[in-house]
Amino acid sequence: MSLLEVKDLHIWFDLERGGELHAVQGVTFELAAGERFGLVGESGCGKTTTILALMGLLPPSASVSGQVLLDGVNVLARGERSVAPHRWRDVAMVFQGAMNAFNPVKRIGEQIAEPMELHGIAEGREARRQVGELLERVGIPAERAQRFPHEFSGGMRQRAAIAMALACKPKILLADEPTTALDVMVQAQILQLLVALADDFGLALVLVTHDLPIVAQVCDRAAVMYAGEIVESGPTDALFHAPRHPYTRLLFAATPDLYGTEEVASIPGAPPRLDRTITGCPFRPRCDRAFGRCVGERPALKPVAAGQAAACHLNDVPQEVPA
Amino acid sequence: MTTNGAPPLLEVDSLVTRYPVPRGVVGSLARQPQRWVHAVAGVSFRLRRGEMLALVGESGCGKTTTAQSVLRLVDSDAGTIRFDGTDITALGSGDLRGLRRRMQIIYQDPYESLDPRFRVRRTLVEPLEVHGIGSKEERRREAEEALRLTGLAPPELFLDRYPHELSGGQRQRVAIAASLVLHPDLLIADEPVSMLDVSVRAGILGILDDLRRRGLGILMITHDLSTAARYADRIAVMYLGRIVEEGAARDVVANPQHPYTQALLSVVPKRDPRQRQRPEILRGETPNPVDVPRGCRFHPRCPIAIPECRDVDPELLQPSDARAGHLAACIRT
DSSP states (O other), rough: OSSEEEEEEEEEEEETSSSSEEEEEEEEEEETTTTTEEEEEOOOOOOOHHHHHHTTOTTTTTTEEEEEETEETTTTTTTTHHTTTTTTTTTEOOOSSGGGGGGGTTTTHHHHHHHHHTTTSSSSHHHHHHHHHHHHHOOOOOOGGGSGGGOOOOOHHHHHHHHHHHHHHHHHEEEETTTTTSSSSHHHHHHHHHHHHHHHHOOOOEESOOOOOHHHHHSSEEEEEEETTTEEEEEEHHHHHHHHHHHHHHHHHHHHOTTTOOOOOOOSOOOOTTTTTSSSTGGGGGGGOOOOOHHHOOOOOOEEEEEEEEEEEESSSSSOOOO | OTTTTOOEEEEEEEEEEEOOOOOOHHHHHOOOOOOEEEEEEEEEEEEEOOEEEEEETTTSSSSSHHHHHTTTSSOOSSEEEEHHHTTTOOOOOOHHHHHHOOOOOOOOHHHSSSSSTTEEEEEHHHHHHTTTOSSSSHHHHHHHHHHTTTOOSHHHHHTOOOOOGGGGHHHHHHHHHHHHTTSEEEEEEEEETTTOOHHHHHHHHHHHHHHHTTTOOEEEEOOOOHHHHHHHHEEEEEEETTTEEEEEEHHHHSOOSSSHHHHHHHHHOOSSSSOOOOOOOOSSSOOOTSOOEEEEEGGGTTTTTOOGGGTTOOOOOTTTSSSSSSOOOOTOO
């Protein structure tokens, strides 16, 4: 049994002007204990919405179907009542803008202690001791617990946000674009820290990002999302060297590499609107390999190689060179 | 450095731009000495027509202030800026007006740089009206031509749209088109793709590359070394208000001389999981440009610093094993 299993997750948002936005359209993946998993995709692909659902942090306008099994127990079964005991305790999250993760008028240390007190892990002097330890572990001197968020640099705030996420010693850490707003050197520091913490605490890490090279360097496995669904998943090595979905291949080709010599090419067109029903393959209008079947039939995510799955009809054509 | 005796399009020499640090009421009353943010602390570079120079560095390194100084959007404290042979460092606003249309800038966020109330047509025609250029018919043709140059064709499909009806990539194309109607010689691109999705970035950078081929001089400001390596002719790496290394893009990337450039390159994530990084991660963060370290400004974070580095402020010189035109400011090279 996997630590986390997400099965056929769908998320809809009610739109103010009427109608619905089908933001997540049948996402399925598994996460093993201690694994580093990447969830990659461009803006609007549903990656952040997916992990907010794992935390039970979707806004009231969202409706959800499917299963999120944590150690085999479906935390979506009874809404807030079934997810609340696990939030921060088993599954914790680091948000994109670390500034927004903190209350500006409370000391950093008090805020890190809050989830500990909420879950009855520690309080008072013991909580303060543990906060100091956590801060030191993420590279912040313990006495800075007395400081306010605005007294920290962007990199330090992100470190503090990581310390807060670890307060209840969770099994899973969800990191949503944890380095996007940071400079490249600070980004390297934070990524190194996340990897070291995952190793030391046996944490499973889910890294959500638009940045393929970060996933390639940090994660063992990854899933590529497009238009609300996973179009390909597998070992990061296979995604780069043997992609089985054209979007995966084209996304790598659109990403410049420091020492790359090949043409960098953008992908023409734009993703489909998710407030309308999608027929056929959602990537078909932008795909360089689409054929007749892609128009009317939406491809399902199917195994294509060891540990690798893709949602592309090309993989059913026997003599085809994949993707 | 001149070619065929013609002056470079842009020639910046020993530029210094600093901002006062707000003292607050207490500081003013206590007559504390005025302190300064040394945003640009002696920067020199040249840009030719048909060339793209990337100014690369982390936030606070002074790359954006350099661009603002070049455009005379902020006043500099020392140094000179020559545009097409004319010293514009001290020109008054009247004299600048004519030059401004030849120097255009596009910004990082195409959501903010376009007026949401204007259709594309008005965004493109207005700069021409402001400068009193052309008849109505000529302005229309200019607008259509600019759209074609930025890949928004046929133009009729885009002229009557509002920004909210365009994708992020299309908005950035409109922003570039709006800068092209005035036929500028110099285009400053301040992080032109960092807000855009990866799949559309190459299209925007391809347009800039195309404009460079058509003879524009392009100064690209970016924190992304991979983009600079791929598209720029030359790269200048900035740290705390100075250029610490400069050279042909391929030389800087393949044979970095300054320890800061070496560290920066080592932490850029590679696309191929088999090329595992050996990042040389610098400790700490860039110091505040109010308290610039003495000697070499990089020495407190430098992995190869020696005692002299605390005293010697190194000049930008050609190291012994670098190719011509490849310069670094480090006494250890």
